[in-house]
Amino acid sequence: DVKVTQSSRYLVKRTGEKVFLECVQDMDHENMFWYRQDPGLGLRLIYFSYDVKMKEKGDIPEGYSVSREKKERFSLILESASTNQTSMYLCASTLDQGMDGYTFGSGTRLTVV
Amino acid sequence: DQQVKQNSPSLSVQEGRISILNCDYTNSMFDYFLWYKKYPAEGPTFLISISSIKDKNEDGRFTVFLNKSAKHLSLHIVPSQPGDSAVYFCAATNTGTASKLTFGTGTRLQVTL
Numbered sequence: 454d455v456k457v458t459q460s461s462r463y464l465v466k467r468t469g470e471k472v473f474l475e476c477v478q479d480m481d482h483e484n485m486f487w488y489r490q491d492p493g494l495g496l497r498l499i500y501f502s503y504d505v506k507m508k509e510k511g512d513i514p515e516g517y518s519v520s521r522e523k524k525e526r527f528s529l530i531l532e533s534a535s536t537n538q539t540s541m542y543l544c545a546s547t548l549d550q551g552m553d554g555y556t557f558g559s560g561t562r563l564t565v566v
Numbered sequence: 567d568q569q570v571k572q573n574s575p576s577l578s579v580q581e582g583r584i585s586i587l588n589c590d591y592t593n594s595m596f597d598y599f600l601w602y603k604k605y606p607a608e609g610p611t612f613l614i615s616i617s618s619i620k621d622k623n624e625d626g627r628f629t630v631f632l633n634k635s636a637k638h639l640s641l642h643i644v645p646s647q648p649g650d651s652a653v654y655f656c657a658a659t660n661t662g663t664a665s666k667l668t669f670g671t672g673t674r675l676q677v678t679l
Contacts, residue, residue, distance in 0.1 A: 496610070501666055512668075559607065560608070
């Protein structure tokens with residue numbers, strides 16, 4: 454089975470800190486995604502990547518950046534954390550055009566104080 | 567602009583009865599639809615999907631119906647079981663362009679004894 458691993462389950466950071474959320478998948482998937490989940494808003498796409506060093510903005514990229522230096526790893530960066538970035542962050546990967554469904558990690562609950 | 571909407575935030579159903587979860591979309595370019603199930607503290611898991619060339623897809627207790635003219639899909643769970651209690655997200659994509667999925671806001675299903 455494909456495994457998507459997010460390095461932290463829970464994080465608490467201070468306003469203004471630079472925050473790194475790491476995601477690693479072990480099945481050689483080309484496509485990787487970062488979503489955030491908020492009550493009443495569902496899952497919203499932040500950034501995605503089709504290949505190493507490739508990145509595309511999703512629906513809510515403001516305040517975030519990403520890095521994909523290796524195929525298996527996709528990092529989400531909060532340049533200067535703010536309280537409105539308190540959320541559940543979910544990483545996902547897929548081999549093709551998503552028609553077999555994404556495989557998600559367990560999520561990182563980030564609280565910015 | 568929410569392109570995929572789940573208008574019922576929650577649903578309660580008795581064990582053994584049918585659960586019907588609904589989803590509406592506005593983007594006529596979507597041609598592939600998926601349902602995901604999410605338990606607390608876990609990432610969403612793929613449940614069932616349907617292509618726009620079909621109007622029904624069945625997998626065990628789960629059936630997804632698609633009404634393209636109404637831009638509406640529904641997930642039927644028969645019979646409902648307590649283990650089905652979770653948040654359900656519908657998602658949509660255009661397979662001709664990118665692999666990214668657009669998710670709905672989610673419906674929390676509670677199956678009672």
